Amino acid sequence: MKVLVLGSGAREHAIAWKFSKSNILSGLYVAPGNAGTEDIAENLPDVDPCDSASVISACRKYKIDFVFVGPEAPLAAGVVDDLEAAGIYAFGPCKQAAQLEASKLYSKAFMKKYKIPTASSEEFDNVEDFEKAIRKSEGKVVIKKNGLAAGKGVLESDDKNELLEFGRNILKDDTLLVEEFLTGWETSIFAISDGKDYVLLPPCADFKKAYDKDQGPNTGGMGSICPVPTVSKSLLAQIEKEVVIPTFEGIKKEGYKYIGLLYFGLMITPKGPKLLEYNARFGDPETQALLPLIDSDFGSLFSA
Ligand code: AMP
Numbered sequence: 001m002k003v004l005v006l007g008s009g010a011r012e013h014a015i016a017w018k019f020s021k022s023n024i025l026s027g028l029y030v031a032p033g034n035a036g037t038e039d040i041a042e043n044l045p046d047v048d049p050c051d052s053a054s055v056i057s058a059c060r061k062y063k064i065d066f067v068f069v070g071p072e073a074p075l076a077a078g079v080v081d082d083l084e085a086a087g088i089y090a091f092g093p094c095k096q097a098a099q100l101e102a103s104k105l106y107s108k109a110f111m112k113k114y115k116i117p118t119a120s121s122e123e124f125d126n127v128e129d130f131e132k133a134i135r136k137s138e139g140k141v142v143i144k145k146n147g148l149a150a151g152k153g154v155l156e157s158d159d160k161n162e163l164l165e166f167g168r169n170i171l172k173d174d175t176l177l178v179e180e181f182l183t184g185w186e187t188s189i190f191a192i193s194d195g196k197d198y199v200l201l202p203p204c205a206d207f208k209k210a211y212d213k214d215q216g217p218n219t220g221g222m223g224s225i226c227p228v229p230t231v232s233k234s235l236l237a238q239i240e241k242e243v244v245i246p247t248f249e250g251i252k253k254e255g256y257k258y259i260g261l262l263y264f265g266l267m268i269t270p271k272g273p274k275l276l277e278y279n280a281r282f283g284d285p286e287t288q289a290l291l292p293l294i295d296s297d298f299g300s301l302f303s304a
């Protein structure tokens, strides 16, 4: 099997590294790749992962059997739908299912519809109503940009001027959510799904604040651990029952198939686990801590 990994981050280096250990691979490519992937695979620096035509033509040229999509942007751009139409196997959800990550409004509506525990929230598409809501709010609240923002679309604050400025900027070309601020600790749970069943991987945690002692603005994640000692078997079972199972049932009811990695970003609050977000791909940097703990051959796993 010849595999192409799409992406250029440390996460894609970890994914390619894991594929490089497989006994059933006859070729490994990364597009565009990075200095790390160059040591273990053939980089295709001219292939744009978000341009389906460019990815499909590389698959034909190198006789690639399987494409593993690392980051969210190609998923949201519909690259998997186009690969499927071209008869090339891919790991990653179709464009519609990738909305669970690509639109915070869509994912929040999905969580509410399928009674998945999450923070209460209100949607805004105009500055006037948004400003009124912030002026009325008490204590800390969270603002979330609807569209993809590479970890920079969320602000938690009790400073009204800061909240107003952040929200007004988003509303220039997008919509937003104002959300209840939750307290607790965070964990990331990953499920691999073939469209019928799923398996859960060991729980991860990433640490999002930019500065030491968990201070400063949010980032996509400054570091990570796996497994997470505070995620007990019973907590994991509770997360599966209250969050994971209703999500996969909801996906079925919505009428689409989810083939890919579904990431559940959770806050463990005094009232139990609450879902902060879905991601439609492996986490970065969680993957770098997680993959060395997986014994299975990635070639066999994804060929299945
Ligand atoms: P998200 O992209 O929704 O996962 O948000 C990024 C980060 O912002 C999360 O990992 C949390 O650290 C923080 N965050 C998001 N939503 C909330 C919330 N409702 N309450 C407290 N912190 C939050």
Ligand code: GLY
Binding pocket: 206, 220, 221, 279, 282, 283, 284, 285, 286
């Ligand atoms: N580490 C958070 C993310 O990958 O979204």
